[in-house]
Amino acid sequence: MTAPEPPLAPRHPWHPRHTAILVAILLLGLGHLTPFLGYLTDDTFIHLQFAKNLIGGRGFAFNAGEPTYGSTSPLWVLLLAGVGRFVPGAGATPADVARMPEIAWVAKACGAVFLALSLLLLARLGRTLGWRPASALALPALLAAHAWSARWAISGMETPLAVFLVVLALGAVARAAIEGRGGFLAGLFLGLATLARPECWILAALGVGAVALAAEEGRGKRTLAALAGVAAGAGPWLVDAWLLFHRLLPNTSAAKAGAPFVPGLMISALRASLRILISTDAIPIALAVVAMALAGPGLLRSLPRGRRAFWLMAGAWPLLLVAGLAAGGVQVISRYLLPAVPSLLLLGVASLQWASGRLGARRQVLAVVLLVALYAAPNAYLTLRYSAPHARRHTAGLRSSLATFGLWARGHTPPKTVIATPDIGAFGYYSDRPVLDLFGLVTPAMAPIAVREGYDAIVDRLLFERVGRPSYLIDRAREANRLARTDDPANPYVFTVAREISDLGITRPAPYVYSLYSIRWDVYDRMHPRLAFQNR
Incomplete structure (x- = not known):
């Protein structure tokens, strides 16, 4: 999907009032984060555990001293560890689950900073494209209102870093393709983005392709410059990953990905992606679809070569991301799709510009204001009615269950006691005990078993025994104590305690x-x- 862009209008000056509006958007965007100030997820604690072990000199590992490529965002882990070294207590395990860990505050602060930078860079990107100030300001306004962006920005997850690097890369590709600048910076930012989210390899390929397609002269040189940038951004980590883990991409997690190219899983992933995108981005998607239907590909072909290359990249990125997640049978959640949101916003605002191109300047501004208002209202409702209340309940349940189990294990088991669990983050962080990951993220040998047999079979038939013999198991189910069948003399499970989330x-x-x-x-x-x- 590629939204048509109107012919470039004379550049309109940027006045102090536009800066004031941008500052207001920035403050509103940060204000949108406040309902999630206490939000943490189990996946957050996976990053925090890796960072804690790095700070403590125990390597890039979830289980101390056992290096594993179990983090899907190595750049985020390295950033948290680097900043955390200067924060007292960030490398220590808290003694109380009710208190926010220091390293979690580091992650939340970094997330807020990256969101703020993304808002500023989106306005700059609009100006790079030659848009009026109102249209350029619409981009950060839409992202500031975005419900899923607000949910994940200070969750402690890598999402705001990934979005920031995507926006940075889009701006660099635009300058390379439209203004004829070198492609190295575009490649560098694309390479770094792949270390924030592995799906960004799709964007990296598209970005290098856009730089190459935009070049009328010296295409080979510009393409090589972009590729060199990707290598500079991602190459050092890839070399380390191969030497440390003997792999280039993160461990497959059956908790998040099923078997590839299974029709049922593909349909489920596609439905989930569409449901997530429509809940927040229905308006820009609809604008882009209508604009393409009315204008057809002819307007795209009429654009200058560089602009055409940029818009092809911007349009292909969301489509290929959704297709890639579907092909892998991934259990899609909203944060997986957020790196594509800047492209969707670009497409929507560009389509509105095309549709309102014959209106006067004042009416064009009103159209942009109406777009922002219609977009912000359902996103605010989603945050207040569903997302924020769920975040509070989930965090409370996580602390009272897995985090509490972790503190119990730290106080009542020997240091090397192995515990098997399907959700490793909070338990591993608070327990300081090695875990056997039943879905394979940090225990890679479990991943094929989980895909082939399924979780229930693993715990019911103790299939994890092929990988290790943990002293304890944490089972996740809809009912308590489902495994301790006292009438079965062959059942080795002894129930201890249960906690509900x-x-x-x-x-x-x-x-x-x-x-x-x-x-x-x-x-x-x-x-x-x-x-x-x-x-034996």
Whole structure:
């Protein structure tokens, strides 16, 4: 999908009032984050655990001293560890789950900074494209109002860093393609973006392609410059990853990705992506679709070569991201799609400019104001009615369940005690005990078992025994104590305690229960002599 752009109008001056409006947008965008000030997710604690171990000199590892490529955003982990070294207590494990960890405050502060920078850079990108100040200001205004952006910006996740680098890369590609500047910076930012979210490799390929397509002369030189930038941004980490982990991409997590090219999973992922995008970005998507339907590809072909290359990239990025997630059978959540939102906003505002091109300047400004108002209203409703209340419930449940289990394990088990769990973040962070990850993010040998057999079979039949013999298991289910069948002499599970979490996810609002079991391997060996013999 590529939105047509009107012929470039004479550049309109930027006045102090426009700066004042941009500052107001910035303040409103940061204000939109306040309902999520206390928000944390289990995935947040995965990043925090990696950063904590780096600060403590225990390597790029979730389980201390066991290097693994279990973070999908190595750049975010390195940033948190780098900043956290200068924050007292950031490398220590808290003794109280009710208190926000210092390293979490570091992550939240970084997220707010990256959101603010993204808002400023979007306005600059609009000016790079030659837009009127009102249209350029619409871009940060729309992102500031975006419900999913607000949810994830200070969650402690890598999302705001990824969005910032995408906006930075879009601006650099625009300057290279439209203004004829060198492609190295564009490639550099694209390369760094891949270390924030691995899906950004799609954007990196599109960005290098746009730089190459825009070049009328010296195409090879400009393409090589862009590729050199990508190598400079991503190359050092890729070399380290290969030497440390013998892989270039993060470990596959069956908790987030299913089997590729399975029709049922592909349809489910596509539906989830569309539902998420429509909930927040229906208006810019609709504007782009209508503009393309009315104008057709002819207007795109009429654009100068550089502009055509830029808009092809901007339009292809959201489509290919959704297609890639669907092809992988990924269990899509909103933060996976946020790096594509700047492109959707660009397409929507460009389409509105094309549609209102024959109106007077004042009416064009009114059209932009109307767009922002119509966009902000449902996003604000989504935040206040659904997203923020869920975030509060989820964080409270996470602290009372997995985080509390972690503190218990730290106080009641020997340091090297291994615990198996499907959700590793909060438990691993607070327990300082090695975990056996039942979905394979930090225990890669579990990933194919999880994909092939499914979670219920893993815990019911103790299939994780092929990888390790943990002393305890944390089970996630809709009911407590489902595994300790006292009438079965072959059952090695001994129930200890259960804790409920009211909302596992915003798309899974039903309550779930985490049950803690000890595992009697002597019972297992007695009832499974063949396996016991093999494991001697």
